[in-house]
Amino acid sequence: MEKGYNFKDIEPEILKYWENKDIYTKIKRKNHGRKKFYFLQGPPYTSGRLHLGQTWNHALKDMILRFNRMSGFDVWDRGGYDTHGVPIENKVQKKFGLQTKKDIINFGIEKFVHECQKFSESGAAVMSEDLWKLGVWLNNDNAYM
Numbered sequence: 312m313e314k315g316y317n318f319k320d321i322e323p324e325i326l327k328y329w330e331n332k333d334i335y336t337k338i339k340r341k342n343h344g345r346k347k348f349y350f351l352q353g354p355p356y357t358s359g360r361l362h363l364g365q366t367w368n369h370a371l372k373d374m375i376l377r378f379n380r381m382s383g384f385d386v387w388d389r390g391g392y393d394t395h396g397v398p399i400e401n402k403v404q405k406k407f408g409l410q411t412k413k414d415i416i417n418f419g420i421e422k423f424v425h426e427c428q429k430f431s432e433s434g435a436a437v438m439s440e441d442l443w444k445l446g447v448w449l450n451n452d453n454a455y456m
Contacts, residue, residue: 322444326443326444335448338380338448339385339386342380342383342384342385342386343385344385345383345384345385346383346384346385347384347385347386347387348376348379348384348385348386348387349387350372350375350376350386350387350388350389351389351391351455352372352388352389352390352391352449352454353368354391354392354393354455355368355392355393355438356392356393356394356396356398356399357392357393357394357399357430357431357432357433357434357435357438358398358399358401358402358430358434359402359434360437360438360441361438361441361442366441366445369442369445369447370445370447372447373446373447373448373449376388376448376449377448388448388449388450389449389450389453389454389455390439390442390449390450390451390453390454390455391454391455391456392431392434392435392438392454392455392456394427394428394431394432394434394435394456399427399430399431399434400427402430403423403426403427403430406426406430407426409423431456432456435454435456439451439454
């Protein structure tokens with residue numbers, strides 16, 4: 312590696328290559344119809360950007376998926392996100408300054424639920440993009456939520 316190598320300089324080039332050559336789809340097609348290996352993503356909460364623990368976890372899982380693809384398996388690799396629960400509600404409450412159950416009722420329960428859904432969907436989109444940039448190949452076009 313030459314001195315002064317900057318990973319950020321080559322990242323867009325690599326991502327563009329993967330997209331232009333449709334590498335992920337070609338790899339999926341190569342093993343289509345062969346013995347299946349099923350993988351269902353253990354979902355991260357969409358309560359913020361990926362943190363180091365989540366990226367490490369995804370890297371390990373991606374190694375297992377790649378090994379199985381290289382071993383000839385037709386890998387079913389559906390991604391997913393946990394869009395329910397307290398972490399997301401806490402983020403939305405903080406965003407709108409809601410501190411109590413009464414605050415949420417006054418804000419409007421339907422409106423609160425809608426804001427939680429919007430927050431979750433936005434977080435999932437950011438996480439999917441980050442995972443792609445990390446080189447983690449999952450079917451996030453059909454991610455479960």
